[in-house]
Amino acid sequence: MKPDTFNREILPIRMRLMVRARQLTGDDGSAEDLVQEVMLRLWSMRDELDRHANPEALAMTILRNKANDRWRRCRLERESVQTVMPCGTSEEERAEAADDVRLIEHIVNGLPPLQSRIFRMKEMEGYEADEIMAITGCTSESLRQNLSRARRRIREEFIRITTSRVL
Known part of the structure; x- marks a missing residue:
């Protein structure tokens, strides 16, 4: 996918990603960080995006997985301090x-x-x-x-x- 095609097709998804990220995190700052990570991931795989039938669904999946990873990491950090x-x-x-x-x-x-x-x-x-x-x-x-x-x-x-x- 060329940069102009990426801008035309993927960037409009950003606002919907922000809404979903706010729902997942409850915090604007964390939501923005998550969306930024998703956009970077999509940019790094832009050559493969043409093979995906629904780039928005892919972006939402990446967002959910990144949010789960953050949640898991935070939970484990809290548990490690509490365990100690x-x-x-x-x-x-x-x-x-x-x-x-x-x-x-x-x-x-x-x-x-x-x-x-x-x-x-x-x-x-x-x-x-x-x-x-x-x-x-x-x-x-x-x-x-x-x-x-x-x-x-x-x-x-x-x-x-x-x-x-x-x-």
């Missing part, structure tokens, strides 16, 4: 646990791209191994090795940083 710190803990302990989660997120960002992606999908977004292998195209052995290396590196970096913080 039970309800009876003090505000200071909860803040420290949140700091630890942010530190781990920072460490994950520094991993090699494949390890980071696999770790995020498995541990933060809750994907199953089969789904990760289908998305990344790696074998079960490669998945296991990359996940193990990522976990080991995260653990080592976390210990190194937190130990230097205490000293």
Whole structure:
């Protein structure tokens, strides 16, 4: 699909995507972010859009999937902090646990791209191994090795940083 055709056929869908995104998120800012991600995804696959009978349905599906991914990620982040710190803990302990989660997120960002992606999908977004292998195209052995290396590196970096913080 040529850029002018994309502008003529896909850009009008944007307003309908915004309405649906607001329904899904309940927040204008998050809705705008989601729609922007969908538009970028559609732009990146513009050469394949001619093969789709209904580009609007495709856009709505992408929007729903991205919203589900965000919801899942947020839920898992909340659960990880709550799992680390039970309800009876003090505000200071909860803040420290949140700091630890942010530190781990920072460490994950520094991993090699494949390890980071696999770790995020498995541990933060809750994907199953089969789904990760289908998305990344790696074998079960490669998945296991990359996940193990990522976990080991995260653990080592976390210990190194937190130990230097205490000293």
